[in-house]
Amino acid sequence: MDVKAIREQFPILDQEVNGHPLVYLDSSATSQKPLAVINAVDDYYRQHNSNVHRGVHTLGSRATDLYEGAREKVRRFINADSTAEVIFNRGTTTGINTVAQSYGRNLTAGDEIVITPMEHHSNIIPWQQAAKATGATLKYIPLQADGTVTLEDVRNTITANTKIVAITHVSNVLGTVNPVKEIAQIAHENGAVILVDGAQGAPHMNVDVKDLDCDFYAFSGHKMCAPTGIGVLYGKKQYLNEMEPVEFGGEMIDFVNLYDSTWKELPWKFEGGTPIIAGAIGLGAAIDFLNEIGMDNILNHEKVLAEYAMEKMRTIDGLTIFGPESRAALVTFNLGDVHPHDTATVLDAEGIAVRAGHHCAQPLMRWLDVTATARASFYLYNTKEDIDHLVDGLLKTKEYFGDVL
């Protein structure tokens, strides 16, 4: 993989921040965008912009073809059976909320929803709300000390009363890669469906929804080189067919009568309102871009970076790293008693962008017994030199705060 050539595809990376070359280590929050994606969106607005599915005129047909073409690219990217199973939406949060609000209506008192303490807020709160609305119980699979789950605990938590299991593919804080295929099997043995939060999964590895046998898989475009505002909910047709839409209005209807209406077929019944056309086209371009490099190559590159980062960061006295040894391409840490905000500010002064805060995972922060952490996350355009800069920046942070803490 030629990282230098890849970096040239990302114009934003070629800049100085606070007098230093930008070192962007916040791709878990959002990834940067390659020229192919920027140009696809630009081209759409310059040449084809029109509303979709109303194609009497030529631009309308072109926009529709591009939009639906992007859906087919997503279908192939995740190996879904049919484009009917690929719903475009605003992102992972919207996808999970759709399932919680729609499939969640089947829940009754005594039913269980099973999640883990490592979930992002967007895979906790929709289930809290579904539980409150239906009288179902929310249960957590406990975490091991290193921030992983064991299949034994999964088996002990999921019961015959469990109707929904919702778990993240990759933890945005710990970097834990969950055995979702095995968990899906356990969920199915107990008659439950499984939703996988793929926000940190789909951008970084091959995702085959048929191999995982997950019932729902939600992810966001902006973390995988696509624009913000576009996401995908994959769902098995058998479930999506039975589910009621959660947004009603234009685009999603079949017949509208004065007192009753019927819905379009899948996937459009879940896409009320004018869809995110340019975003979907940008996502299609991002998928082409990632496929050209190869998801396996990207994963291998990230593995090398993660191992290198762990090795180098461990040499810093007083640095605590959270999460398991084997991990996705992110390292969450704290530097002694220096507050992560202060760490992030000192790093920013060196041109290094990291995330500091609770990472939308307050329950996990409490489990880790910290109020906040700093996080460096890597993607296909990062290099070992980026990590060397990070380590230098952290040593400077120590020096800067050393006399007060």
Place this chain on the structure above:
Amino acid sequence: MSYNLDTLYRQVIMDHYKSPRNKGTIDGDALTIDMNNPTCGDRIQLQLLVDDDIVKEVKFDGEGCSISMSSASMMTQAIKGKKIEDALEMSKLFSEMMMGEDIDTGDLDLEDIEALQGVSKFPARIKCATLAWKAMEKGVHKE
């Protein structure tokens, strides 16, 4: 923009961070305000004892970065013994200072607070600095 960390982390700020003034809780009845910054997890508990429109006693407790905790420490130091209306006026001046405006303190003594002026150059950190002041305003308005 020149990005000099020393304009942010002035020595007096670090001193307040390391040795916060008025940190702790007030025994007995006091006006208690809990406030957090939901985007980052910083939180503060501020307690005020107001009598005859004068801040007789003020204490804070909490967890946060050097800027939020030192700002809380400086705020308590500045408003203790002051009239409520002066405390609110200081809060207004502080907000203006965070917007990068030149402020006229008049008769009010902001003490160490002016050391935080550099925060205005770091937009991502302004909310850290204003947390304690917001808590104070909320408490006073509740009163």
